[in-house]
Amino acid sequence: MRVMIGGIDGYIGWALALHLVSKGHEVSGIDNFYTRKRVKEVGSWSATPISTMAKRVEAVKKLTGRKINFIKGNLTDYDTVKKSIRRFKPDTFIHLGEQRSAPYSMIDVKHAVETQVTNLTSSLNLVYAAKEASPKMHIVKMGTMGEYGTPNVDIPEGFFDIEYNGRKDRLPFPRTAGSWYHWSKIYDTGDMMFANKIWRLSITDVMQGVVYGTRTLEINDERLHTRFDIDEVWGTALNRFCAQAVIGMPLTVYGKGGQTRGFISLTDSVQCLRLAIENPPKEGEYRVFNQFDEPYSVLSLAEHVKSVANNFGLDTQISHTENPRIEAEEHYYNPIHENLKKLGYRRTKMLDEELNDIIRDLTRYKQRIKAKKSKLLPKTNWRKASN
């Protein structure tokens, strides 16, 4: 199939590109290096050194004989999106190219506005460009499990049956997010549903759990590394804990650590996305996949990291720091995730095996992590208007 990836230079985007070409798909991608620039803005970098896109594409050609077509462009520019779709004629456009950090969106009003304007603009551009240039194209839109929040009932995959005042209906499950970033994803979801309703576009809306891992089967050479963020703004919980363990820093669990979320390894995330791409929805269908392996509390993840790190001879401590976020620290959490399993998805690695690989990989880049040690501590605070 012909697949275009919006945000191909990112953590998931680059790993997905490598996975798709390895399965014989033709891949093209757009990126404006937004994340590279914004991570630099907060004084940090990827723990894994990452090549320029030109060098990445060249390495893929040399190592696998396959070609990846890269377009440097901004998804908030409508002409770029429309022209790229017209030229490449993808069967599927997967949209990963958004501002994806909750803390970044909470820094101050400028960052909140940038997050929502950037994210909503690129999504609206995509549905309009699809309608104009390729109405039968399958859109895979990357959302987040964080859209659902932590309700005190089971979370279905997108829709649920409700009976209220004696009447029944099937409705979108309510979304209640915990950051301006997560709200941008909720608005995106609304826009995707509406574009499907008015133009019958075929859309898969992926509610992605938190992704962890340094590698996939295809990331087997330093030139092919994907980024791996570790700082308090861009690094997600588990990845950041692994980086802290490697440099002997206590793992910073926010508050009690009972916050529970769905997690998935990078290897399994790209496997799921490939399955969604290879098994498109019916023409004019809008479907939702909850994409994660298992829910874990933040504290239980820290305990897993501590135990795996101990096997490497690392003396790892867990510290409970004041929670900079406004969120429940003890709550019910039970999301359903069956749709991808129906397409053949099977988990490939257990948590501790993956943690073993992450810690081994990061040990090689210990000095890079040490150099950014101060950036790993929580600073962005949800209660402040500017940080």
Ligand SMILES: NC(=O)c1ccc[n+]([C@@H]2O[C@H](COP(=O)([O-])OP(=O)(O)OC[C@H]3O[C@@H](n4cnc5c(N)ncnc54)[C@H](O)[C@@H]3O)[C@@H](O)[C@H]2O)c1
């Ligand atoms: N990583 C996770 O744990 C996780 C969890 C849930 C959801 N997601 C979602 O998955 C998607 C990808 O996440 P990621 O972790 O790979 O993030 P990332 O920041 O590493 O990758 C996003 C890529 O999109 C690019 N980009 C951003 N805005 C752009 C624009 N306007 N034009 C062109 N390119 C642009 C960035 O430069 C970057 O290369 C995001 O939409 C994110 O919200 C990620």
